[in-house]
Amino acid sequence: MRQRIVRLALAGGVVVLALLLLPATCGGGDGGSRGEDDGRPERPRKSSAGPATRLTVPREYTTGRGWEVVAAGPDYAVSHTTGRLAYLVRTPGGRYRLRTLDTETGRAGWSGEARRTPDPERLPKLLTVAKDDRQFFVTWSFGRTGDGPTPAKGFVSLDVYDVVDGEHRRVEVPWTGVPAVTATGPGVLITDGGATSTVVDPVDGGVSVIPASAVRYPRDCPACEQLTEVRGQTAKGLLLSGSREFWVRGGWFSRRSAPAGADPRSGIPTSVVPGLVLARWRPAAGTRQAAAHEIWTVHDAVSGKPVVSVRCHRPAIEPGTYPQAVVSPSARYLVAGNxxxxxxxxxxxxxxxxxxxxxxTFASVTDGGSAYGATNARDADEALQGGTGPVSMSFPAGEVEVLSPNTRLPEMETAGTGVFRWTDRKDRLHLIGYPRTG
Known part of the structure; x- marks a missing residue:
């Protein structure tokens, strides 16, 4: 049964809702499996046949058509411009293979060769990066070399595939310590959680090392030199932050890009996605709501200019990590936490x-203006697992609707197909594509 959450008021840019918490339950079901990949290409899938697993999903999607992949790796990546999805499967000998499919039809696309990973017990991570009107799927792993008395040397191994035809390039980057690898700009960014970083060009495999000593700080910004961290890459360069304030090397400075009513020296970026930066600001001292609220602003990553802002109550206890921003395929809508x-x-x-x-907590959003999430969820991952009070929100109506307790939420939508993730009783991961009905 569906229940509507009543929208009570809009005051000071804050929508206040009476949120209804629902009991937690989980759906069930089982499906077939190909098991370990045998190297043979997958047969084309017909969307009219429908996937074997029928989950309870929002009414905007139909379970009578679509596609299903069984025993896929935990990560997948999507190219919205082509509608192609990439996922990983294990192969004999501790190797892995990158496979692709068309999200609209479910038909298999190109498949990469079986490759080794530095850690045969773990599949690589997977992401998408774009540069020069080209898109690439990138798998990455961290490993070490050296035996006996020889000190182990760390390295990041990347396999870069052209989204269109699967053209492949391998790049290995020496690295000390556990890396953080992201793709928010025109390259693959590797950081150490501080100010040291390396950028890999996906087009030619070029590697650019940027040591912490090369960081240039804005003038008159002592806070920029405290807790300096590389936050992401933009089309204009690296985005960095200090204990307060943030900037793009050789580009813009947050102090000159503060939203209206904010203290210009208080900005902190909390999440970076391609083309956009979500930042938290304190209201200017002496202004209304200064003591109890914060200003959240989406900034253009190229210019730094504020795009849109909203005010929220300041939490009684600061969270250890802030929710990651998620954007719709066309980048019209963005959600992060609440x-x-x-x-x-x-x-x-x-x-x-x-x-x-x-x-x-919101976890996904579509180009049609539908956002999906859950009440009483600690983060987006928990919201997507189901059973924590699933909800949907309509941007055009500005209303939130409570869904039935066992509803599975789409992790994303592309080419009119919602992608759902589900683990069966045999601990096999299913990736399922259900088309949107409208």
């Missing part, structure tokens, strides 16, 4: 209860 932004319409929403507590 925040939601219509970037084209210039509207921001903060969903919290009357006491200012955030009881809603």
């Amino acid at each position: 925040l939601a932004f219509d970037l084209t319409g210039g509207k921001g929403f903060c969903f919290e209860d009357e006491g200012g507590a955030a009881r809603l």
